[in-house]
Amino acid sequence: MGRRTKIGKKIGYWFGVLKATAFSTYKEWAAYRSQMAISIFVGPVFFLIQLFIWRAVYATRTTLNGLTLEQMLTYYGIVAVIGYLTYDSADWDLQWLIRNGSFLTYMLRPVSYCFLAFAQKIGHRLLALWVEIIPVGLLFLFVFKIRLVPAEPGWALFSLGLSFVLVFLTNYCIGITAFWLTKTEGIRRAFLTLRNLSAGMLIPLNFFPAWMQKLLFYLPFQFITYVPTRVFIGHYELAGISLSIPRVVGLQVVATLVMLVVARLLWACGIKRFTGVGA
Amino acid sequence: MKNNIRIYLVGAKTALASRMAYRGDFFMSMLIMLLVEMAAPVITILIYQNGATFPGWNMYEALLIQGVFLLGKGIAYPFFFGIVWNTIERVQNGTFDLLLIKPKSVLFMAIVTGFDAEDLGKLVGGVTLFTLALSRLPAPEPGAxxxxxxxxxxxLMVMFGYGLVLAGLxxxxxxxxxxxxxxxxxxxxGLYPTAIFSKSLQTIITLVIPVAILGSVPATVLLGRPSPGTLGAVGVSLLFLLFSLGFWRWMLKKYTSVGG
Known part of the structure; x- marks a missing residue:
């Protein structure tokens, strides 16, 4: 009983830290909400371009790679919303702190930097929820008639949650490379480019040649956007392999756990190189 | 003029030298700048490889439009579009004042100190795509x-105009x-053939906001089938440049020097 109370107290403490950090990040970023609200313009404009591209492409056919025009547009709608929902800047933030030496102050705190950064992401995205995600979703619904209703809401929500964590962990790993590289702009951009392409953010992955689809199937990037999008639609297929929704979400859990281990290992190696001098 | 060119070259040299402090990161960024711009061409190639098309356009014609667009961007971004990030950054941390006290125009100094070496990767990408697409199409006439x-x-003038508007903002x-x-x-x-857009949107991007001039208008001339409204697009572009110069001056008057 005493042990249970102790664990409960500990959970309560961490939840308190998470809540306080998320709330302060929310308030801090609320001052820049007009910057965030740019997505209300940018998101629909990019979507409008996709609308015309795919309307032109579908002018002479009803399906392409098994997708109808409506499904294709829904795909891009979901991709946009997932992008807003899971966005974070853990990579940039960490490399900036390491480069100017102010990371030192985080080492003096009684909370791990990883936990703090994750709590900041939650606060940041909570603000984004009403400043950019809901307005963009409503624009998609009323202007473009794209209904962003998941086929299986429970699985879709779980998959989105995993994607949220996975994006954080991968970005966090990129940030950790600053312990070795100091300035990580190049590797950060390289990773983002590779990720956007391999995660299906530019075009559904089943548009790639068969050999590349097979390669992408074994890479972890698909779990960031492609898998949650297909879970949202209710049907997963890549490289000719169809998986049930619970199975593909199970794989996503494994990918998240693997990423967590990678992040921990990288951190353990990288932190030894920190000198606190900056560069 | 000679003096201005000399100052510009010194600015470019300084920017390059300071960026070279992180050499590995610089070369990687340059390569990535090239790859980032390849998103639209990759989508186009994948669409055509999957048996679909933009009606009335073959793949290389569509890629030529994107090649022209990227070529323009590849010249603008390293050489004068840096005015945007340079202005935003300086206004934010309060060092924009340093440009105001120089014995040269603020605009010129913002361009000189905004040289962006890593964006040369975009230029390499633009030249490559443009050359590749053109080599697969019938050779244009000298007149074209x-x-x-x-x-x-x-x-390029329109790109400069956009740079001024964004920097002014x-x-x-x-x-x-x-x-x-x-x-x-x-x-x-501007990355896609204007014909795929609705008539009203075609009018907007050709004759209201100069967007078609960034890609499809010059590209269609090379293809020997000039876009309808080419002359109108030229007129709108010149007006846009005048507007952007006026906008920049107007915003400059609003500068408060308090940072942010």
Missing amino acids: WLQFMVLFTIT GIVWIGNFRVYEIFESITSF
Whole structure:
């Protein structure tokens, strides 16, 4: 009983830290909400371009790679919303702190930097929820008639949650490379480019040649956007392999756990190189 | 003029030297700048490889439009579009004042100190795509090349105009680097044949906001089938340049020097 109370107290403490950090990040970023609200313009404009591209492409056919025009547009709608929902800047933030030496102050705190950064992401995205995600979703619904209703809401929500964590962990790993590289702009951009392409953010992955689809199937990037999008639609297929929704979400859990281990290992190696001098 | 060129070259040299402090990161960034711009061509190639098309356009014609667009961007970004991030950054941390006290125009100094070496990767990408697409198409007539050169010069002028508008916005909209996203989203219409858009949108991007001039208008001249409204697009582009110069001056007057 005493042990249970102790664990409960500990959970309560961490939840308190998470809540306080998320709330302060929310308030801090609320001052820049007009910057965030740019997505209300940018998101629909990019979507409008996709609308015309795919309307032109579908002018002479009803399906392409098994997708109808409506499904294709829904795909891009979901991709946009997932992008807003899971966005974070853990990579940039960490490399900036390491480069100017102010990371030192985080080492003096009684909370791990990883936990703090994750709590900041939650606060940041909570603000984004009403400043950019809901307005963009409503624009998609009323202007473009794209209904962003998941086929299986429970699985879709779980998959989105995993994607949220996975994006954080991968970005966090990129940030950790600053312990070795100091300035990580190049590797950060390289990773983002590779990720956007391999995660299906530019075009559904089943548009790639068969050999590349097979390669992408074994890479972890698909779990960031492609898998949650297909879970949202209710049907997963890549490289000719169809998986049930619970199975593909199970794989996503494994990918998240693997990423967590990678992040921990990288951190353990990288932190030894920190000198606190900056560069 | 000679003096200005000398100052510009010194600015470029300094920017390159300071960027070279992180050499590995610089070369990687340059390579990535090239790859980032390849998103639209990759989508186009994948669409055609999957047996679909933009009606009335073969793959290399569509890629030529994107090649022209990227070529324009590849020249603008390293050589004068740096005025945008340079202004936003300086206004935010208060060092924009240093440009105001120099014995040269603020605009010129903002361009000189905004040279962006890593964006040369975009230029490499633009030249590669343009050359590749053109090599797979019938060779244009000398007259078409001449018309293209004139239109492409206007493309660069329009890019400069956009740079001025975004930098001007950066003076009053403190620290907002997302103005780049606004630019990217609007100008993305210029990456595709105008014919795929609705009639009203075609009119808007050709005769209201100069977007078609960034890609499809010059490219169609090379293809020997000039876009309808080419002359109108040229007129609108020149008006846009005048507007952007006026906008920049107007925003400059609003500068408060308090940072952000």
